[in-house]
Amino acid sequence: MTCANFEELDNMNANWEVFTTYWPFLVPLIILELGLMLAAVIQVLRHPHYRIGNRAFWLVIVIFIQIIGPIAYFVFGREDQQ
Amino acid sequence: MSILTLQHVSKSFGSKHVLRDLNLTVPTGSIYGFVGENGAGKTTTMKLILGLDRADSGDIEVAGEQVRFGETATNRQTGYLPDVPAFYGYMTATEYLRMCGQLTGLRGTALASRVTAMLKRVGLASASHRIGGFSRGMRQRLGIAQALLTMPKLLICDEPTSALDPQGRTEFLDLLASLRGQTTILFSTHILSDVERICDHVGILHQGRLQVSASLADLKQQYAKPQVRLTFETAVQAKQAATLLMPLQHHNHVQQVTQSAGEVAVAYAGIYAAAADRILTALLAVRLVPLTFSQEEANLDQIFMEVVQ
Amino acid sequence: MTAAVIFTKKEWLESWRTHRFLILTVVFLIFGILSPLMAKLLPALLKGGLGGVKIAVPTPTSLDSWTQYYKNMTQMGIYVFALMLGGYVSQEIQQGTLVNLVTKGLPRWSVIIGKAFVGLLLWFWCVGSAFVMTWAYTAYYFPDTRSPHVVLAFVPLVIFGFFFLSVLVLGSILASNNYGGLLFTVVVVALLYMARMVKGWQHFNPISLISDNMKILVGADALTKLWPAMVTAVVLALGLFWAAIKVLDQKKL
Numbered sequence: 280m281t282c283a284n285f286e287e288l289d290n291m292n293a294n295w296e297v298f299t300t301y302w303p304f305l306v307p308l309i310i311l312e313l314g315l316m317l318a319a320v321i322q323v324l325r326h327p328h329y330r331i332g333n334r335a336f337w338l339v340i341v342i343f344i345q346i347i348g349p350i351a352y353f354v355f356g357r358e359d360q361q
Numbered sequence: 362m363s364i365l366t367l368q369h370v371s372k373s374f375g376s377k378h379v380l381r382d383l384n385l386t387v388p389t390g391s392i393y394g395f396v397g398e399n400g401a402g403k404t405t406t407m408k409l410i411l412g413l414d415r416a417d418s419g420d421i422e423v424a425g426e427q428v429r430f431g432e433t434a435t436n437r438q439t440g441y442l443p444d445v446p447a448f449y450g451y452m453t454a455t456e457y458l459r460m461c462g463q464l465t466g467l468r469g470t471a472l473a474s475r476v477t478a479m480l481k482r483v484g485l486a487s488a489s490h491r492i493g494g495f496s497r498g499m500r501q502r503l504g505i506a507q508a509l510l511t512m513p514k515l516l517i518c519d520e521p522t523s524a525l526d527p528q529g530r531t532e533f534l535d536l537l538a539s540l541r542g543q544t545t546i547l548f549s550t551h552i553l554s555d556v557e558r559i560c561d562h563v564g565i566l567h568q569g570r571l572q573v574s575a576s577l578a579d580l581k582q583q584y585a586k587p588q589v590r591l592t593f594e595t596a597v598q599a600k601q602a603a604t605l606l607m608p609l610q611h612h613n614h615v616q617q618v619t620q621s622a623g624e625v626a627v628a629y630a631g632i633y634a635a636a637a638d639r640i641l642t643a644l645l646a647v648r649l650v651p652l653t654f655s656q657e658e659a660n661l662d663q664i665f666m667e668v669v670q
Numbered sequence: 671m672t673a674a675v676i677f678t679k680k681e682w683l684e685s686w687r688t689h690r691f692l693i694l695t696v697v698f699l700i701f702g703i704l705s706p707l708m709a710k711l712l713p714a715l716l717k718g719g720l721g722g723v724k725i726a727v728p729t730p731t732s733l734d735s736w737t738q739y740y741k742n743m744t745q746m747g748i749y750v751f752a753l754m755l756g757g758y759v760s761q762e763i764q765q766g767t768l769v770n771l772v773t774k775g776l777p778r779w780s781v782i783i784g785k786a787f788v789g790l791l792l793w794f795w796c797v798g799s800a801f802v803m804t805w806a807y808t809a810y811y812f813p814d815t816r817s818p819h820v821v822l823a824f825v826p827l828v829i830f831g832f833f834f835l836s837v838l839v840l841g842s843i844l845a846s847n848n849y850g851g852l853l854f855t856v857v858v859v860a861l862l863y864m865a866r867m868v869k870g871w872q873h874f875n876p877i878s879l880i881s882d883n884m885k886i887l888v889g890a891d892a893l894t895k896l897w898p899a900m901v902t903a904v905v906l907a908l909g910l911f912w913a914a915i916k917v918l919d920q921k922k923l
Contacts, residue, residue, distance in 0.1 A: 304707040315696045354753045413923040431919045433775045441773045447766040451687035463676050464774040
């Protein structure tokens with residue numbers, strides 16, 4: 280095994296350690312973030328019109344940028360229906 | 362009796378005078394067609410009547426009560442359908458009408474039955490989804506439902522037919538016509554045929570003033586004369602015909618001759634046969650034969666053009 | 671008064687159906703959980719960042735957790751709130767949705783009252799649910815006695831929200847578009863932060879309500895020093911709401 284692989288393994292172990300220690304924080308956080316993301320994704324898919332941007336753009340934003348992405352969509356992207 | 366009077370109403374936006382000393386009286390029970398080109402000030406007039414905008418000067422009375430900007434007292438008497446009615450897209454039609462009804466003081470079963478009746482009347486009884494998904498025509502129908510919800514003495518509609526397709530227009534005009542006798546209707550439009558179909562009174566707004574206000578019958582009698590319309594193959598021939606007919610003006614039935622391109626219009630008075638005889642005799646004497654020769658009754662378009670000139 | 675109740679109901683329905691309520695709740699809950707987590711992780715991150723160099727990093731306490739909470743609320747929370755309510759009034763005027771209601775007899779002042787009431791409920795719900803989250807985690811993970819006045823420290827934050835909301839509503843009604851109201855709010859808050867430089871004004875500056883929370887947390891008498899700021903904030907807020915009503919009265923709909 281090369282040195283890099285050791286480091287990777289080490290990182291993975293560290294990540295796992297972080298998770299086992301902090302899961303009471305992480306589990307609800309992940310659920311909330313996923314919920315927000317899902318809500319935004321459903322909205323993006325349901326409404327074909329956007330104030331700015333297009334569907335692909337907003338899907339990327341909403342899925343890959345946690346918290347800020349969905350908020351940005353709800354504030355700037357969602358078209359208000361009268 | 363008149364349900365609505367405007368006296369010496371003026372309104373300007375910046376340096377643009379939209380209304381100059383406008384006087385308007387709408388008789389109770391009439392269907393009043395408020396006609397004018399786009400931008401003539403029809404919407405502004407309506408907003409002033411509803412107290413949504415402030416007049417620079419002048420008095421407005423609805424059912425004998427003075428209208429004040431920003432206050433809603435006189436709105437109890439009126440129902441208003443804006444040109445593009447705006448709703449809350451997240452409500453259903455029933456929820457929206459219920460809210461409107463509550464605002465006017467309706468409660469309980471009276472409210473419920475009124476809302477159901479109105480939805481049925483405008484053909485939205487089965488529309489259970491949210492207003493956000495409504496088509497233009499459906500919104501217009503919901504608009505008329507909310508305007509009629511309180512059974513107002515005066516119904517004000519701003520260009521209600523301009524956004525609708527021909528079928529929607531017919532339906533809408535029928536609906537308005539069915540209200541004759543129940544409520545007074547002031548409705549603005551630039552589509553003159555709509556006015557001719559249902560209105561009994563007409564006002565023509567031009568350059569910020571009401572140029573004409575009368576019953577449709579009076580107006581026709583006063584302004585428009587029946588016409589004979591002739592078309593010729595070339596403009597030269599038409600011009601020739603016009604010069605030939607000009608001397609006949611103002612005597613012997615022929616009233617007025619106008620020519621544009623290949624067309625000549627001759628306004629006449631009295632009996633058609635006599636007028637047609639004079640015209641044809643004159644033309645045939647020099648062997649000038651028209652392509653078409655037709656008689657036209659007085660219509661609002663003519664009157665409008667005449668007034669607006 | 672019934673008209674105001676009807677409009678308030680409509681406001682509530684709007685917040686619910688447009689998911690404004692839901693989004694704000696989720697975001698603030700995340701802030702609430704994030705605060706103690708950040709307090710917990712900060713020493714570890716500091717250690718890692720220094721690449722093994724041994725320095726004395728103090729063990730985090732409940733104070734660190736609450737510091738994070740007030741940071742999150744005042745540096746992120748209020749702006750998310752402002753973003754979600756940016757077009758609160760301007761949109762109604764722009765889109766003409768008030769026309770039908772006003773011509774049905776809805777007095778214009780009840781628009782402001784309804785919006786203020788629902789806005790305040792939203793604010794209280796948002797900071798409150800984040801507060802409960804942080805409190806629960808802090809009590810479990812940092813069971814120390816360093817933060818005795820948890821609830822007292824929270825009170826000024828709620829009062830500041832009332833003031834903040836009045837700025838937002840007035841800004842939204844003055845501006846002709848959705849973001850103008852937001853800009854107005856940001857400018858006002860920035861000005862208040864700048865006014866903190868003036869020594870004599872500090873006790874009256876509403877911004878103290880969101881900057882002195884930690885002092886109250888450890889010593890209750892810090893709250894009594896904030897009385898002038900609380901009174902100022904409430905009086906200013908009432909004045910701004912009154913101004914908003916006057917401005918709306920003059921608006922062409």
